[in-house]
Amino acid sequence: MSIAQHPSKEAQPDNYLTHGKGFMSWAFTLDHKRIGLLYMAFVLSAFAFGGTFAVLLRTSLLTPNHWMIADDTKAKLFYNNMFSLHGAVMVFMFIIPAVPAILGNFVLPMMLGAKDVAFPRLNLMSLWIYAIGACFFGWVLFGGILRTLFDIHLPFGWGLDTGWTFYTPFSTSKAEDGMVAGVLGAFVLGFSSILTGVNFITSIHTLRPRGMTWFRMPLFLWALYATSIIQILATPVLAITLLLLVAERLLHVGIFDSSLGGDPVLFQHFFWFYSHPAVYIMILPGMGVISEVISSHSRKHIFGYNFIALSSVALALLGFLVWGHHLFVAGQSNVADSIFSLLTFSVAIPSAVKVFNWLSTLYRGSIRFTPAMLFAMGFILLFTIGGLTGLFLGALQTDVPLHDTYFVIAHFHYVMVGSMVFAFLAGMYHWFPKMFGKMTNPFWGRVGAIMLFIGFNVTFFPQFVMGAHGSPRRWATYPAEFQVYHDISTVGAYIMAISLITVLINWLAALKWGKPAPANPWGANTLEWRTPSPPPHDNFPTPPIADDPYDMSKWEFDPSIEGWVIRQTEAPHPPDDRTLSVPH
């Protein structure tokens, strides 16, 4: 423990960043921490790629009839390619892998007090499958933009104009040629997701350290566990569905196209059987991050551990039963609509439980307004709005006018961006010192968090109103009456872009000029904080013993290192029976 207590007083020891040099030591690393960083490079590039086109897309919506390109056909094809690119890149390459692949890979083995994940080679394989899939898919999508705009024909650069949902029969009969390539890209990315899930589940089952019972596991691990279950069970369904799409498109086997004897609505069932659970693949890890951040930065034991842990599992299971709400107006039977509506509402309950538990964690805490905490508080508010507006869409009668309008766009961006991206950034600020051994400048971190919160609401709140007034989604042009909402929204998108750049600069500045980070800058009690920042190659000099992950009482602040150390008067790991969770 001496290393954990006085990292800055030791001579600079070897850490995972300096352990092994050169390209090969990174490209073929089996170290989960390096794999996490490599994922970060790829995933953040995808985020920047999808984000750039989000800004372009909003810019083209400044006026009712596209103003950037004179030719009507070209402008519409450009828009259709752009929104497909934005959706596909953000969903398949950013939101799904962001928290599990970056933060999960980096943190999970250390939270388990382990040297690595259960299958390090599989982990490396999933990274490169992701990288190949993402580059190929990104190329296809970007090629489509070049083709529509400048008539440049890149090899494989066919473009995709189906949206990320690939709805039939448009995708199998009319869409651009990139459909098959795009589907293959998504197919490949799915394997990366499955392999990560397998790895995490095995790691959590087999690598838990002494003292860590299931109900003494950090909540981030519960969230990743629930996420991994969905990844393993749902992703293969997507893979099969995508193969069926290719079979129909290339071999004209009638599966979904009614002119070949298929059923277009069947595709929607298959697609959402994956893609609704995928919503929980996206949000559950974020919820896990928030549990860690809220507890650590208010220096308070998480409130209602069991309810939070079990609500993650409940969300993972219930998430499989609600896909039909995407088909409320597609023409499925009224009986199916009613059952899916009722099941959809069941998801509201574990979500509400989590929010109230996080709020209660703040109660009588000692709250630090670190950037991580501000992002987490932003998460709570935005997730609340995102969740509550889901009530309008779960209720059958109000869903009918709102379905496929901007109301839905606003709702899922509140969940996917307002919640997931805020949780991801909260987690990044929380674990940044551990990853790089540098502290970020808290002032600019706070500026980024507050600006992003404002920009986000300016962008997406008007879309609720616009949608309620009847503006459908995926429109390249629109009637003049909707312009005011679009314009406010576009200004918001610019504010968001500036905030995210602020955050990025804040990180880069920390890498260069940041103060060295202590082993435990926040005084959290999960195991990753008991090793130096950045950690050595093998994570822990001696395997740590786990106790209640949220009992922070034994840590005290040491101003000389600006970090937290275990109080000397106590045994390093006091067995504390009061912290054992008692099942209700």
Added chain:
Amino acid sequence: MNAMLNMLADVGGSFWMPPQASEIAGEVDWLFFFIFWICVFFFLLILVLLVAFAWKYRYREGQPMLDAPKHNTAAELTWTFIPTVIVIVIFFYGFKGYLHMVVPPPNAFEVDVTAHMWDYTFSYPYPNDQISDDNKLHIPVNQPVVFVLTSTDVLHGFYIPVFRIKKDVVPGRYNKIWATATMTGEFDLFCTQYCGQDHSSMRRKVVVQSAADFNKWVNGLGGGGLKGPARGHYLWATRGCSTCHSVDGSATGKAPTWKDVYGSEVVTMKDGTMTADEDYLHDVISHPNIHPLPGFQPLMPPTEGLINDADISDIILYLKSISKYYHPALPAAGGPSTQPSTVPAK
């Protein structure tokens, strides 16, 4: 701020909702605002608690840690139970209203809506099985109308915001939705399911008329007393042909103009040069895209059920009337002609 709110509300109706123009709209809006106020209450509750806790329990130098419970089963069960009750109530109202919304009454007037890329055909099986002649959806006020929806190509949507009704238009199926309009006037009809390049242009109008006006309009459909070329022109305007084909020689970029097409030499992609005579025109109208042309996407929707052989004959007569290659001689006045009349070659 007020000016801003007024500007936002400029699209009619309230800040949140467009005007109500159907019987069901009031019911939908009631549920919308019922849920809305529940949301406002819970959002404010969470906001106030978050801000209050964040402020009250902010870290201050030298402040000792406060004692607080790690869990409280009673509180946790309460905030599991209360949302459960609320969502069941919301489900119930949503379900009840939905059944009202989707089950058409047996005496509803039927309009058949056929969607294709990127237009709708509104046909009226009663009284004369005819198609709307101005590409707008006409319906009578204060009478239940059921819309029977199908598509000839890809998924489309059928959404009338002021009626608060929406249904996907799916190829190979007949979806139904109904409404009773309560207000005469012209309203928006939007396609809500992404359907390719011109999805955002797939916007049409719903015209709600008094019973008398509507009856007059619907009984006059079908070109009534029109004959020959005049009826051909009427069909051009009412069967969707006018969306892509011009008749004045202007280029639409989507399909060739009809001006001077009859009798011309057409360069096709598969079959070389063909003369646009009666047989050729019959084939390309009854079997769209049978002879793809360079410079145009083969996007013409199927015409089966929309145009019959008698219609095609009238359209060909119309095409002749606007072609410079057609010079018919009239029968000579005053007696039988001694020479056969010939159509001069071009």
